[in-house]
Amino acid sequence: MNELHYLFNPRSIAVIGASDKPASIGARTLENLFDHSRYDGSIYLVSATRSELRGQRCYASIVDVPQTPDVAIVVIPAQSAVQVLQECAEKGVKFAVVLSSGFGEAGEQGQRLEAQIKQISAQSGMRIYGPNCPGACNINARLGMTFSPSFPHDLRPGPLGIATQGGGLGRNLMQAMERGIGVALWSSSGNEADLQVADFIDYMADAPDIKVILTLVEGIKDGAKFVAALQKAARNGKPVVALKVGRSEYGQRAAASHTASITGAAEVNSAALKQLGVIEVDDIDELIDVGWLLNRHMPDGRSDIAIYCSSGGAAALTADIVGQRGVRLTEFAPATVERLAALLPGYAAIGNPVDTTTAVLSNEQLMDSTLLAVCSDPGVALVLLPVTIDYGTTTEKMAQAVSRVQKESPVPILPIWMSDRNGKAFSMYAEDGIVPAKSIGKAVKAVRRWMDYGKWRTQTHPQHWKPWPTLGRAAPQGATPLSLSEGNAKSWLAENGLPVPRSALATSAQEAVREAAAIGFPVVAKVSSATLTHKSDIGGVFVNLRDAGAVHEAWNTIMENVHRHAPGAKVDGLLIEEMLPAGGVEVLIGVSRDPVFGHVITFGLGGIYVEVFKDVTRRLLPLQREEATAMLGEIRSSALLEGVRGGPSADVAALIDVLMKVSDFVGRHADAIDEIDLNPVWVGPKGEGAYVLDAVIVGRQSDDEAARR
Known part of the structure; x- marks a missing residue:
């Protein structure tokens, strides 16, 4: 049984602040409980000023109530509520529904009061609902623990x-x-x-x-x-x-x-x-x-619909909006077309959308048979039915026909009530549970959401979701901020299976030349510093260095640039790195720690696609492989990964592996990582892999780890 069961289905209730003062919160709460609810449990009234209300005894305090109620409804001023809640906790009350305002929403004094009731809940285990709320309404049980005067009308x-x-x-x-x-x-x-x-x-x-x-x-x-x-x-x-x-x-x-x-x-x-x-x-x-x-109706992943209408103009308008929303009209099966052709006049439109003309308005059986034929087509997931005008009894007969067909239909029929006049037919739809949408645009938007959820259901397996160490958890406190140089960041990534180019740190020009020769020309030279994250902006990166002389010259130029643009920067030397082949696609993979959800991964194409078009997609970590695959197709520029103008497609499988390895890496070191910026990640043509070309990792380390460094 869920722990909140007795909040919404209490065996007994106490009302603290019960009153008969007209229009008061205490009086309205009693009206909803006694007059408009169907509650057969015990109700205890607590009032500091009255000995009796509604023919029932009033107790001066919750302490005096003979039974410990499951729920205490508190309707007294905030200043007095804290002491009363403490008494409820000591009494053993399971839930306190605090309708009173004047807490966290009311300035510093209210915030202090709210902090006190939080402490009462934390120390006692009594759960607090609210404060500053209208209460709870269990409509199926016909129970209103609320002061709202609307309760008796919303049942x-x-x-x-x-x-x-x-x-x-x-x-x-x-x-x-x-x-x-x-x-x-x-x-x-x-x-x-x-x-x-x-x-x-x-x-x-x-x-x-x-x-x-x-x-x-x-x-x-x-x-x-x-x-x-x-x-x-x-x-x-x-x-x-x-x-x-x-x-x-x-x-x-x-x-x-x-x-x-x-x-x-x-x-x-x-x-x-x-x-x-x-x-x-x-x-x-x-x-x-x-x-x-x-x-x-729960969607099953199908994404084609039909339009059935007696107005050619409404049918065309609906089809237009369907197309704009990215919803597809199905192509009817031959048997459906034959059935409609046999039943409808020759001047009716029997494709999709179906325009029955006014023939069905005077012939209920014709509407039954033709609408059911459309609903039964194997390619149809849902039928939109625009109703343009309230025709009185004619529209009522139409609503009756729709209700009859819906009982036999394998798919939902969604009426669209386009008129501002809500006639009896509108209520007839509602009473049968076939609630009309109020405009074509709203109907089609709802259908698109419905279909997207059906697609998600067929592609996702929540039972297989992995646990995640910091999902939704704030960053650990008391840790020392840590920013790694590119070389150290890449070493850490490589230790965790992420592909990085061969590289070495050089602390002199001569060492840079030796390391370049060992790696093999051409190479890339980058300034190595934990404090310089935008190395290109200060002239700290040289690419395509083809011989020892170019490497030596790059050392001198980079050091001069750094001294001029960032004179206080701590520089470790130059990172000499393998130069990957020309071609390929550059992408961005980033990780950040969101204050609400924890670690989030961002993916997009690099360069202007990120900086100008903000063309990225995101997921909470950890990633499932199907989610990593889906991310590649969600960015607007995804076609560049598929190859354009006859060019080769990118190594998508290798890129998905990189995304999954980033997810696993963060999972193993979640408390230590706040941000990762892998930009660019080079993705070669199919079969050539994907490599992290630049890496920034910002995180934190425990004080013990900091002391050892």
Whole structure:
């Protein structure tokens, strides 16, 4: 049983701050529990001023309550709440739902109070929900531990679990019930003094009555916990649809001021969510559209759809938007075409999209047979059905036909209600669970997300995900920063199986000439220094040195350049390195430690492709081989790896091996590594391998290790 079971299904509840003052938080909480919930457990009322409420005895303190409740709902001012929470902990209460505000969101004094309740939770083991939250709503159990006056109006049960931080947007999601959306549970974590969105996703991943999880996240306080919850959902086959606030600078500032959470780098957040199978969306309505479509039918990886419509203009517009979104229209099987041709008038369009004309509006049986024929085509994964106008009874009969066909159809039918007039037919769709999208664009966007998730499901195996030593963990404290010279960095990489060119460190011009001769001309000469990371910018790199004289001259010139541009730099000498053949492709591989998710790997083509076009893709570490393979195809300039204008394709297999070896290297030395910059990595034509040409490693070492150096 999940540890939060008795939070959402308590056997007994205490309300601390119970009241009958009209419109007060205490009174509204009692109304929702007594008048609008169907709760058969014990409810204890605690009030410092009343001896009786609603015909029940009031206790002066939680200490006086005869039974230890599973949940204490706290609705008293923040200043008094700390002492009350301490008493709850001493009483043995499992969960405290703190509806009160005036904590971390209310300045320094509130932050001190919140720190105290965090300490109470940590020391006692009592879990705290909130503070500064609207409470919890278990709709399937008809239990509202909330002060919201909307609770009695938002009671359509269903299979969606909703986990949010904010209350207003969470209630907005709940009110999608008006469209026919059924919700099992809503948790709104508020300031997250203890329990976080991640805890609720973890619970929903186990809950048998929840099929799809929707989450709206402003910030992530514990990356490791968040990742673990998403991994559990993926392993349990439950889709998670997420709207992450903080994707722009404005959003990051607003989210921080609202919840004081870490919003993180938007690019890393999106990469992490995608890797973990989370469907990231752009807006509230999209969150609902995608979540309900996933609830209706789990995608199987197929990516072709059909359009069925009685309006030629709407059919053409829908097809146009489908094409713009990168969704494909299937080519019907011959049997489907024959069936439609036999049933529809000769002037109807029987390809894809299907324009039935108005013939089906006066003939329900014709709509049943032709729509089912389209749904049954072997190449169709979903059918879009634009409804342009509310025709009253005609549209109602159409909705009835769609509902009949949906019961027999092997694929989902998604109506698109294009009119601003929500007639009875709209409600008929909703009551049958066939919730319409509100525009063509929104419908097609939801379908694209749905299909992308189906592709992820067929290509990814969450059960095989490796554990990772620092996934979502902050960098270790008390360590000494460490920056390696290129030579030392490459030696460390080579020890861990990464391919680097042959090289040697020279501390004099004469030694540079000897090492070059031993390696074999031509060679590359680079200044070796742990403090100079951009060596080319100061004239610290010479390439294609073909004889001893060129090497000697390079020594003198490089040393002069360094003295002129970086006079205080500590220089070890010159790194003399094998010159790789002409041709090949240069790529970038980088690793950084994200404050939320831990180590992240970045891949892209080098040069202008990174600096100008920002053409990169990212993954959390560790990498799976299929993820490394997918990264190569995700950058916009991936065609350069395949060979252009008759040129040879790059050694993609060797490049994937390098990505995997970088992942393994970081895994073995995770605490010691903060950043890796391998730029460029040279990838030769197929069969010639891939080599790290330049390497920067920034990390940390323990104080004991620093003392030994």
